[in-house]
Amino acid sequence: MLAAQALASAAFHDGYYGVAFPFFGAERRGAPVLAFARIDREKIYQKTQIYEPDCVVVLDDKLVDLVNVAEGLKQDGIAIINSSKKPDEIELEREAKVAVVDATTIALEVLGTPITNSAMLGAFAKATGIISMDALEKGIMDIFGPRIGVERAKRNIEAAKKAYESTDIGVCKGGRMFEKGKKWLPNWDELPIGLATRALKTDVGLVGIGSFVENKTGTWRTFRPVINKEKCVNCLLCWFYCPDGAIKRVSDGVEVDYDYCKGCGICANECPVKAITMVR
Amino acid sequence: MMTIKDLPLEDYFTSGHTACPGCGPAILAKVIMKVFGKNTVIYTPANCLLVFGGTYPYLAWKVPYHHVAFENTAVCIAGIRRALKRMGRDDVHVIGIAGDGGTADIGIQALSGAAERNEDVIYIMYDNEAYMNTGIQRSSSTPYGAWTTTTPVGKVRAGKTEFKKDVPRIMIAHNVPYVATACISFPNDLLAKLEKAKRIRGFRYLQILAPCPTGWRFPPEKTIEVGRLAVETGMWTLYEYENGVMRINHKPKMIPVEEYLKLQGRFRHLSEEDVKRIQDYVKRKWESDLALCRAYGGCE
Numbered sequence: 001m002l003a004a005q006a007l008a009s010a011a012f013h014d015g016y017y018g019v020a021f022p023f024f025g026a027e028r029r030g031a032p033v034l035a036f037a038r039i040d041r042e043k044i045y046q047k048t049q050i051y052e053p054d055c056v057v058v059l060d061d062k063l064v065d066l067v068n069v070a071e072g073l074k075q076d077g078i079a080i081i082n083s084s085k086k087p088d089e090i091e092l093e094r095e096a097k098v099a100v101v102d103a104t105t106i107a108l109e110v111l112g113t114p115i116t117n118s119a120m121l122g123a124f125a126k127a128t129g130i131i132s133m134d135a136l137e138k139g140i141m142d143i144f145g146p147r148i149g150v151e152r153a154k155r156n157i158e159a160a161k162k163a164y165e166s167t168d169i170g171v172c173k174g175g176r177m178f179e180k181g182k183k184w185l186p187n188w189d190e191l192p193i194g195l196a197t198r199a200l201k202t203d204v205g206l207v208g209i210g211s212f213v214e215n216k217t218g219t220w221r222t223f224r225p226v227i228n229k230e231k232c233v234n235c236l237l238c239w240f241y242c243p244d245g246a247i248k249r250v251s252d253g254v255e256v257d258y259d260y261c262k263g264c265g266i267c268a269n270e271c272p273v274k275a276i277t278m279v280r
Numbered sequence: 281m282m283t284i285k286d287l288p289l290e291d292y293f294t295s296g297h298t299a300c301p302g303c304g305p306a307i308l309a310k311v312i313m314k315v316f317g318k319n320t321v322i323y324t325p326a327n328c329l330l331v332f333g334g335t336y337p338y339l340a341w342k343v344p345y346h347h348v349a350f351e352n353t354a355v356c357i358a359g360i361r362r363a364l365k366r367m368g369r370d371d372v373h374v375i376g377i378a379g380d381g382g383t384a385d386i387g388i389q390a391l392s393g394a395a396e397r398n399e400d401v402i403y404i405m406y407d408n409e410a411y412m413n414t415g416i417q418r419s420s421s422t423p424y425g426a427w428t429t430t431t432p433v434g435k436v437r438a439g440k441t442e443f444k445k446d447v448p449r450i451m452i453a454h455n456v457p458y459v460a461t462a463c464i465s466f467p468n469d470l471l472a473k474l475e476k477a478k479r480i481r482g483f484r485y486l487q488i489l490a491p492c493p494t495g496w497r498f499p500p501e502k503t504i505e506v507g508r509l510a511v512e513t514g515m516w517t518l519y520e521y522e523n524g525v526m527r528i529n530h531k532p533k534m535i536p537v538e539e540y541l542k543l544q545g546r547f548r549h550l551s552e553e554d555v556k557r558i559q560d561y562v563k564r565k566w567e568s569d570l571a572l573c574r575a576y577g578g579c580e
Contacts, residue, residue: 113499184337197337212333212340215296236284240467241504243306245295260295264302264493265501278501 002143003057003117004035007124010131010139011039019044039130055128058082059103059116062219068093068178079172080123082116087170095174099127101167103159104222110159111152114222118144122160126167133164217244221263223278225256231275238267238276282471287314297340299332302500304490304507305379305406307464309333309340312375312404315474318343320373321364323357325387326350327379328413328492329406351386353378354394357401365400373478375402380421381411383487384447395454395483402477402484405447408492416495420445423515424561425554427546428495438549443561448487449572452521457482460520463489465507469518469529476522489516497545509540514562517569526576528569537562 001022008018016039023034036050052072061083063069070079070092079096082103090098103119110119118140125131131139137157144153184207192198197208205214227238232253239247239254246261247254256267268276292313299306309329313320323346324330330347333340348356357376364372378387383405391403410428411417418428424443427433431440451459458480460473470488477484491507493500510516511532518530537559541547550558573579 197339207337209339209345210294210342211338212296213294215298215338217296217298220301237467240284240287240311241307241464243299243301243303243310243503244297245291245293245310249289257295262301264503265499266302266503269501270504 001033001035002147003059003121004037006118006136006139006143007037007121007131008039008139009142010121010125010135011037013135013138014131016041016130017044019047021047023049053077055080055124057120057124059120061085064090064092066219070094070096071178078127080120080127080167082120082123087168087172090172091176092172092174093176093178096172097169098172099123099167099169101163103163106159106162106166110162111155118156119159119163122163123167125160126164127169133161136160216259217262218246218259221258221261223263223265223280224258224261225263225265225267225276226279227254227256228275228277229253231273233273233275235272237270237272241266241270281468282315282475284467284471287311287471288317290314292316292318292320292342293333294340294342297332298335299328300492300494300500302493302503303328303332304464304492304503305329305408306332307503308406308488308490309377311464311467311470312377312474313341313343315471316373316375316478319371320344320375321346321357321360323347323353323360323374323376325353325376325378325382326413327382327406328408329377329379331413350382351390353382353387354390354399354401354403357403358394358397358399361399361401373402374400375404377404377406379411379413379419380405380407380409380447381417381419384421384445385419388447388450391485392450392454395451395456395485398456398482400481400483402486405485405487406490407487408490408495409444410492410495412492412495421447424558425541425547425550427497427549433549438551439547439554448485448519448521451485451487452526452572452576454483455524456485458484458486458520458522460484460486461488461516461518462486463507463511463516463518464491465504466511466518466530473520476520480522495546497548498543502543506540506543509535509543513537513540514566515540515558517566519569519573521576524576525578526573527578528573532566534562534566 004020008020011018018039020037038044054077056079058069058081080099083100084102087098087100101123103116104114106119107116125136140157141153144156184202199208234253244260246257265278268278293309321344353376357374361374410422416428417430422440425439427439448461462470462473491503513535514532519528
């Protein structure tokens with residue numbers, strides 16, 4: 001969201017009009033979210049979500065496996081993807097122009113956290129040529145500066161520059177199939193009174209109480225905890241403290257359930273014998 | 281006394297919920313359900329827990345679960361409890377879990393009423409010290425000096441100018457059977473209090489500090505560490521009030537508050553004078569907690 005705002009702000013500095021806004025779902029920090037930006041030489045009156053973009057920026061390459069990111073992308077459009085792969089190793093729904101940058105590594109090096117938005121803006125500037133690096137620097141400072149302070153905004157500019165220099169442009173493979181998003185849409189006579197949700201098994205999965213187990217939150221993760229069984233003293237603190245119930249008690253201690261682990265790192269931070277390390 | 285090792289394997293608040301990584305309230309919800317188990321009815325008003333614990337038609341709760349309006353927590357759980365009693369189900373625990381905004385601000389009249397009538401319910405306030413669900417607005421439970429989107433840091437003012445409302449003492453003033461404060465970073469103390477709340481009948485109020493990495497601006501792996509420092513600096517006191525007797529459960533080490541404040545981005549702007557003011561507040565808070573404890577016969 002900040003990235004979209006910084007992009008729109010950068011557009012102003014290059015003499016464009018720019019509009020940016022996020023799509024708010026019920027998800028929390030770390031969950032996949034959407035933000036939109038429009039840039040034009042003319043005044044922008046259209047304020048809707050963008051369904052046929054000229055450019056898609058994907059901040060996390062795990063999304064490429066889960067979501068059809070090329071959906072609606074214009075024929076001559078470009079997908080800019082945070083990935084350590086080469087452009088021709090990326091597989092989307094169809095062949096398309098792609099720009100690839102390893103923004104997670106850059107963000108970790110420059111910022112110390114895996115927040116990739118500023119680096120991805122650098123890749124955008126390189127891949128599209130719409131916005132100059134000069135304008136982007138000003139845009140990042142406009143939006144990030146008041147939020148996180150000038151010093152940290154400067155480091156974000158550095159991340160953007162680094163990404164600008166290492167962005168790789170090419171063409172990706174096509175032919176990947178995606179399932180359409182499935183939803184539980186009951187008829188009126190199937191809906192329980194008062195919209196109460198009983199535990200039901202529907203043809204699109206569980207609904208009702210306990211049904212969130214089918215929501216695998218492991219995709220949010222950047223770092224994953226690894227338990228050294230030899231050091232573990234089975235104190236169960238990690239099991240107690242895990243916000244996601246992703247640490248399971250087993251007969252000989254504890255195990256991580258990577259389907260749900262969001263990689264927060266509480267377990268590694270709290271382990272009294274340092275038996276847990278976070279690895280990428 | 282229950283310890284971590286005695287907790288059941290089964291989660292009645294399941295994985296797959298959509299809380300931020302490192303969420304304190306998510307830990308609390310999981311632990312509450314481990315202690316109370318299957319024979320429980322849960323109510324939450326509008327708060328983060330409502331949103332990350334369920335998006336219609338999906339739910340992380342594996343027990344009957346209700347949501348009505350923001351201000352109604354105490355009155356709804358009282359109603360559910362009375363209906364269950366009418367049905368002859370005295371074995372069911374009815375728990376309302378509200379945030380600090382839904383308790384200290386919006387829900388306080390219903391809370392006061394239900395407490396005064398001594399309804400047979402458990403009211404748990406998970407205290408993350410602001411309206412986090414709507415994007416970090418200050419509540420009356422937000423501490424002095426903290427940045428929120430409605431107490432921004434500017435040239436004239438920086439952060440909240442008022443101190444935290446002391447809701448547990450308001451509840452003690454209602455003279456209910458059980459009032460307790462706890463923190464997710466002190467597992468044994470927390471489990472003992474939840475277990476006690478499960479056993480006692482009548483109105484039970486628990487206020488549990490659950491740090492929020494997103495709103496307090498600290499890295500997600502520090503949630504427990506921040507909670508521990510809140511207690512050890514004296515920002516948050518662990519005590520309980522049971523049938524007219526108050527006990528302090530943990531004597532804080534009284535580490536300088538700076539150690540707690542500097543971990544969190546929401547306090548980054550504080551001046552030396554502000555830090556001193558908070559240190560004075562902590563000293564006064566501890567002395568008055570101690571005095572109250574003496575007055576209620578639990579401390580020498």
